[in-house]
Every structure is written in structure tokens, then in C-alpha cells.
Amino acid sequence: MDYSKFFDIIEETIEGDAHLDELAQEDQDPFKILISTILSARTKDNNTREATIKLFSNYHTPKEIANAKVEDLEKLVYKAGFYKVKASRIKEVSKIIDQKYKGKVPDDFKSLESLPGVGAKTANCVLVYAFKKPAIPVDVHVNRISNRLGWAKTTKPEETEEELKKKLPQNQWIRVNRLFVRFGQEICLPINPKCEICPLGNLCPKDFSIEEMIKIKRSKKT
Ligand code: SF4
Numbered sequence: 001m002d003y004s005k006f007f008d009i010i011e012e013t014i015e016g017d018a019h020l021d022e023l024a025q026e027d028q029d030p031f032k033i034l035i036s037t038i039l040s041a042r043t044k045d046n047n048t049r050e051a052t053i054k055l056f057s058n059y060h061t062p063k064e065i066a067n068a069k070v071e072d073l074e075k076l077v078y079k080a081g082f083y084k085v086k087a088s089r090i091k092e093v094s095k096i097i098d099q100k101y102k103g104k105v106p107d108d109f110k111s112l113e114s115l116p117g118v119g120a121k122t123a124n125c126v127l128v129y130a131f132k133k134p135a136i137p138v139d140v141h142v143n144r145i146s147n148r149l150g151w152a153k154t155t156k157p158e159e160t161e162e163e164l165k166k167k168l169p170q171n172q173w174i175r176v177n178r179l180f181v182r183f184g185q186e187i188c189l190p191i192n193p194k195c196e197i198c199p200l201g202n203l204c205p206k207d208f209s210i211e212e213m214i215k216i217k218r219s220k221k222t
Contacts, residue, residue, distance in 0.1 A: 003168050006149070006200060010179045013199045018181040019045040020129045023052070030105035030130035031062055031097065035090050037125045038117060039080040045185075051080035055090075062103050065094035089117040107131045120158055125177065134173040136164050141184030142177055147210045148188065149200070155210055 017025065023036055035055070040048040054076045059065045065073070073087035080086055093115050097105055105126065106112055112123035124137035136142070138157035142164075146152040152163035164176065180188075187194045195201060 001167075003172050006203065007172060007175045007179055009199050009203075010183045011175075014179070014182040014186055016182065018178065018185070019049050019052075020125060021178050021181075022049075024129040028130065030107070030126060031103075032056060033130040034093070034097075034105050034112075034118075034122070034126050035065070037122045037129075038090055038093065039077055039086055041082070041086070041122075043081045047079045047081065051077040054079070062094040062098040065090060066098045092116050093118070105130065107133065109135070120161065124161075128174055128177060132174065134170045136161050136168075136173050137177040138164070139177065139181065140190070141188075142180045144190060144211070145180045145184055145188050148193070148204065148207055150205045150207045153207075153210060155214060 019040065020033065020037065023033055032052070036048060036052040039051050039055075055065075055073070058072075058076060059068055068091065070087050070091055073091055074083050077083050077086050077090070096115060097103060101111075107127070107130075109123050109127060112118055112126055113120060121137045121139055124135040127133040127135040128137060138146075138161045143152075143154075143157050143160050146160050146164060147154070151167055152160045154160045154163060165173070168176070184190070187198050195204075195206060198204065
């Protein structure tokens with residue numbers, strides 16, 4: 001299958017950039033991208049954007065955030081939600097970057113994933129957006145769209161990442177998160193995807209079986 005064709009079609013269709021892509025284009029600062037990715041957990045792009053701008057208008061380096069009072073960080077990142085947890089986390093991570101890595105964000109998966117609160121998705125986002133390295137960050141959009149397209153048949157992000165890595169040529173990995181996030185926000189929506197106007201309509205098997213299975217499991221629990 002020519003996977004690049006799918007990405008080319010999406011690239012031609014969507015407008016605007018998701019937050020991390022925007023950040024990577026305007027300011028390729030790995031530390032800012034790492035912190036912003038931590039802030040982006042379980043919130044919308046607009047909230048992450050606002051919290052990132054506020055935080056970095058007041059503090060600029062790992063040392064400054066590491067030395068900041070956690071209460072001050074909480075006020076700045078409030079908009080990102082879960083602000084208490086996120087404020088402590090970014091302080092902790094900044095301290096490690098400052099002391100262990102001498103202020104420089106590491107550019108390998110293992111070191112990134114060893115940071116507190118940094119999972120595979122965040123580590124992969126930093127590799128892709130900050131260092132332009134081939135990786136596939138799997139968030140809810142990537143997971144959902146990969147399943148609908150029949151490229152994966154999994155519920156777990158780490159399994160989806162493995163499936164995609166086996167299928168897609170490595171030179172396409174870097175496009176997956178950037179394009180699927182915007183595509184998932186605009187067309188292949190979580191509820192009521194716009195299949196009738198989707199440019200992938202003819203190529204997509206519209207496989208909703210995994211989502212239906214999750215729905216059934218949830219309804220049995222309630
Ligand atoms: S046809 Fe529907 S399910 Fe398939 S990618 Fe497009 S919006 Fe998503």
C-alpha cells in the first residue's frame with residue numbers, strides 16, 4: 001500500500017497546524033516542546049497554547065522553572081487543567097534537565113522516557129517535533145484513525161505504535177502525528193466523523209469495530 005498517498009491527501013486537505021507543530025515551526029526549542037507536551041495531556045490545543053505562552057513569558061530555562069515556586073507555576077499553567085500535578089511535574093522535569101543533562105533536553109527515547117511523567121507518547125513527540133527524528137507519537141487521534149483505516153487493530157497506544165512502525169516506511173513516521181491530529185480535529189472526529197466529505201472516503205474501510213467493542217465493554221460495566 002502506498003501510505004504516503006494517504007498523508008499527501010490529508011496534507012492537501014487540512015488547514016492550520018496543531019499546537020506542537022506550530023511550536024516546532026516558530027521556536028524549535030526542545031525544552032519548550034517537552035514542557036508543552038507535558039502540559040498538553042488531557043486538554044485541548046487552545047488550553048495548552050495559552051498555558052505554554054503564560055509559562056514561558058515568565059520563565060525561560062530549565063533552571064528558572066526548577067527554581068520557581070510551585071504555587072507560581074500552578075497559576076501560570078492553570079488553563080491546561082490538572083494544574084497541580086502538571087506544575088509539580090514540570091518543576092521536577094526541569095530540575096533533572098538542568099542538573100543531570102546540563103540544561104539540554106536529551107534526544108534519545110530512553111532518556112526522555114525516564115523523566116518523571118514522560119511516557120512513550122511524550123518522548124516520541126519530543127523526538128519528532130524538537131529533533132525531527134523518525135518516531136510515531138500515538139495519541140487518541142492517531143489511535144482512532146489508524147484503527148478506522150485498518151492500519152492497526154488495537155486499543156492500546158503502544159500496540160498501535162508497533163503496528164504502524166511495522167507497516168509504514170520510516171520516512172513517513174514523522175508525518176503521522178502531525179497530520180492525524182489535525183485530521184482528527186477537523187474530519188475524522190471521535191463522534192460523527194465526516195465520512196461524507198472525507199477525501200479518504202474511497203480508500204478507507206471505515207472500520208469502527210474497535211470503537212464498538214470499547215462501547216459494548218463500557219456499557220456492560222455500567
Ligand atoms: S472515511 Fe470516515 S472513518 Fe475513514 S478516515 Fe474519513 S472520516 Fe475517518
